[in-house]
Amino acid sequence: NLPLNATYYILFDTPDGITRWVAMETCDVTALPSFGYGTLDETLGFQREGDAEAGEVFADGTICITVDNSLIGGVGQGDVINNIHGDVRVFAGALCSGLVSQVDETASVSDTLRGNQECGPTPVFVSSFDFHETGESVALDWNAVSTDMFTHFNIRRSHDVLSGWETVNSSPIMIDGPGHYTFHDFPEEVRTTYYRLMGVTREGEEILLKDLRADLSGGARGFALAMAGQNPFRGAARISYTVPEDRHVRVEVFSINGQRVKTLVNDMVGAGTHSVTFDMQSDYGRRLPAGVYLVRVQSGNWNQAMQIVAID
Secondary structure: OOOOOEEEEEEEEOOOOOEEEEEEEOOOOOOOOEEEEEEEEOOOEEEEEEEOOEEEEOOOOOEEEEOOHHHHOOOOOOOEEEEEEEEEEEEEEOOOEEEEEEEEEOOOEEEEOOOOOOOOOOOOOEEEEEEEEEOOEEEEEEEEOOOOOEEEEEEEEEOEOOEOOEEOOOOOEEOOOOEEEEEEEOOOOOOEEEEEEEEEEOOOOEEEEEEEEEEOOOOOOOOEEEEOOEEOEEOOEEEEEEEOOOEEEEEEEEEOOOOEEEEEEEEEEOOEEEEEEEOOEOOOOOEOOOEEEEEEEEEOOEEEEEEEEEEO
């Protein structure tokens, strides 16, 4: 069900300084997609140099294109290729003619070639990656499907999709098997923000799993309660809460049976966002077991609760 009159490019800069591409084209309604390769010239634009050796589209949307490396700069194992990104263009006329519109473009990355790899459907590691605003934070939610090859996640953030990426989690977001994960970010500016969910392998390699664009509105700049880090967590959890004015605040932790096990805050606090650490110690200094806990913040007539999960 690929749209007609479209070209799906992968562009990259080889060590010789030339921008090259491989592409799949759906230009002919009477034929299967075609696959080719070429260069991109600042003056002449896309220059097609020949047909690829092979190409295939898998059911999950993965496009595999085979081209001899001698035809694309002679790159091989150990070479670094830069500015790798996808580019989809649709033509107004039949057989990929007439006016052309760029309809999609991915972020740019660099990669060190590791030799030949089998071409096949892309493994699904994460099925979704979404966000919602809550008070002063941006809650990032994702569902992990397959986690065996990763030890932890990292979250990258940028306000310019092409540069300025930074890791925002201060400690690794540890993986506890498939399931739902949440991380709260506290960006200093309310503006369009880009996020990348990275999986980190046992060898320390980061792999991009999902990315998203968050057009932030500022949310409700009033009361809020959030987990300032990963949930589930190990060792200690950092709890963030926001009040719109100076108020008396209580932040308490309850067991799944409703027993209060820890009072984190019981004091006057100033307007704004504050954070407090729950170190899995009870009010009596007893180490609490792993499990599900309820954090509740209360101030006057306002109260809010959230569930957190401690793991060994």
